[in-house]
Amino acid sequence: MDYRETLQAAWRRMERLTKPPRSLGHLEEVAVRLAAIQGRLKPELGLGAVVVAAADHGVVAEGVSAYPQEVTRQMVLNFLRGGAAINQFARVAECEVYVLDVGVKGELPQHPRLLSRKVREGTDNLAQGPAMSLEEAERALQAGREAARQAIAQGATLLAAGDMGIGNTTAAAALTAALLGLPPEAVVGRGTGVGEEGLRRKREAVARALARLRPGMGPLEVAAQVGGLELLAIAGIYLEGYEAGLPLVLDGFPVTSGALLAWRLAPGIREHLFAGHLSREPGHRRQLEAMDLKPLLDLDLALGEGTGAVLAMPLLRAAARILHMATFEEAGVSDRP
Numbered sequence: 001m002d003y004r005e006t007l008q009a010a011w012r013r014m015e016r017l018t019k020p021p022r023s024l025g026h027l028e029e030v031a032v033r034l035a036a037i038q039g040r041l042k043p044e045l046g047l048g049a050v051v052v053a054a055a056d057h058g059v060v061a062e063g064v065s066a067y068p069q070e071v072t073r074q075m076v077l078n079f080l081r082g083g084a085a086i087n088q089f090a091r092v093a094e095c096e097v098y099v100l101d102v103g104v105k106g107e108l109p110q111h112p113r114l115l116s117r118k119v120r121e122g123t124d125n126l127a128q129g130p131a132m133s134l135e136e137a138e139r140a141l142q143a144g145r146e147a148a149r150q151a152i153a154q155g156a157t158l159l160a161a162g163d164m165g166i167g168n169t170t171a172a173a174a175l176t177a178a179l180l181g182l183p184p185e186a187v188v189g190r191g192t193g194v195g196e197e198g199l200r201r202k203r204e205a206v207a208r209a210l211a212r213l214r215p216g217m218g219p220l221e222v223a224a225q226v227g228g229l230e231l232l233a234i235a236g237i238y239l240e241g242y243e244a245g246l247p248l249v250l251d252g253f254p255v256t257s258g259a260l261l262a263w264r265l266a267p268g269i270r271e272h273l274f275a276g277h278l279s280r281e282p283g284h285r286r287q288l289e290a291m292d293l294k295p296l297l298d299l300d301l302a303l304g305e306g307t308g309a310v311l312a313m314p315l316l317r318a319a320a321r322i323l324h325m326a327t328f329e330e331a332g333v334s335d336r337p
């Protein structure tokens with residue numbers, strides 16, 4: 001059965017299950033979409049994986065983050081030791097954590113959970129010139145694909161991306177504004193918690209990057225102009241997961257900017273995307289609206305790392321179980337007054 005046929009057949013089964021129609025709300029839509037993705041009326045989800053892509057950003061020179069650049073590398077070490085929020089949430093969500101270094105400044109140790117594919121040590125400052133070359137953008141995207149292939153080979157049935165990169169909400173805002181044709185004010189937010197001055201500097205940095213873009217630039221060229229390396233890797237992670245036929249869970253603002261790029265490169269990916277949560281970062285709503293996706297959770301999170309995506313994984317598994325319920329006929333339950 002193809003996607004549309006399975007979707008329709010799953011809706012018909014949904015209507016016969018032992019519950020009032022639509023009483024499981026948004027989860028019903030998730031369930032039938034999972035059925036359609038897997039091409040079976042009773043979808044099954046097992047182990048999850050989150051690939052946390054990490055890289056640095058030259059735009060930090062503009063004073064756009066509340067934290068220093070070295071936090072990127074320090075947090076990668078924290079991920080590898082299991083001490084970050086993503087590690088703790090992944091434990092309760094039956095999800096493996098993989099880390100991908102596509103451009104962290106400084107050295108990182110070898111580790112079984114770390115894929116080292118440093119394209120370069122951070123991007124150039126997007127407010128001053130191109131963040132990277134087109135060739136580097138392509139390499140970052142391929143690194144994401146490779147990391148996703150590893151996670152899938154190790155048994156992932158559900159795939160999410162995470163982000164780590166001080167300054168990346170500025171790059172994500174520039175990428176989102178460019179891809180969706182929005183002004184900086186619509187997509188720039190406080191990130192790790194910058195004040196009014198920081199907010200103004202972020203808008204200014206984004207405006208300067210947007211001024212360099214020319215009509216006719218392709219999505220990858222736009223991404224090379226603004227970065228970041230980890231956002232390109234995130235696009236690659238999702239593209240690979242899509243081609244492997246997996247359900248894909250989105251996280252917050254930086255991750256969803258990478259997903260927007262993937263969607264521009266392969267519009268069919270939309271069928272595989274689930275919005276794990278709605279971030280506090282204001283541009284996230286615009287991104288989800290553009291792809292017509294409804295978030296599963298709304299918890300006022302503004303962290304990244306894949307945390308909101310991983311928290312939604314148990315909900316996706318629960319949604320899949322809905323289609324394993326008994327029907328009125330099977331259970332001998334009366335469905336008419």
Ligand SMILES: Cc1cc2ncn([C@H]3O[C@H](COP(=O)(O)O)[C@@H](O)[C@H]3O)c2cc1C
Pocket residue numbers: 064065066067071075163164165166167168169170190191192193194303304305
């Ligand atoms: C300790 C710490 C852990 C984090 N984990 C994710 N982020 C998040 O914050 C950063 C983006 O925000 P901005 O653009 O304001 O720098 C990214 O690294 C993102 O993953 C973190 C930030 C910090 C400080």
Ligand SMILES: O=C(O)c1cccnc1
Pocket residue numbers: 169190191192251252253254255279280281284301302303304305
């Ligand atoms: O929306 C997110 O995921 C986010 C918000 C702020 C900082 N880092 C990530």
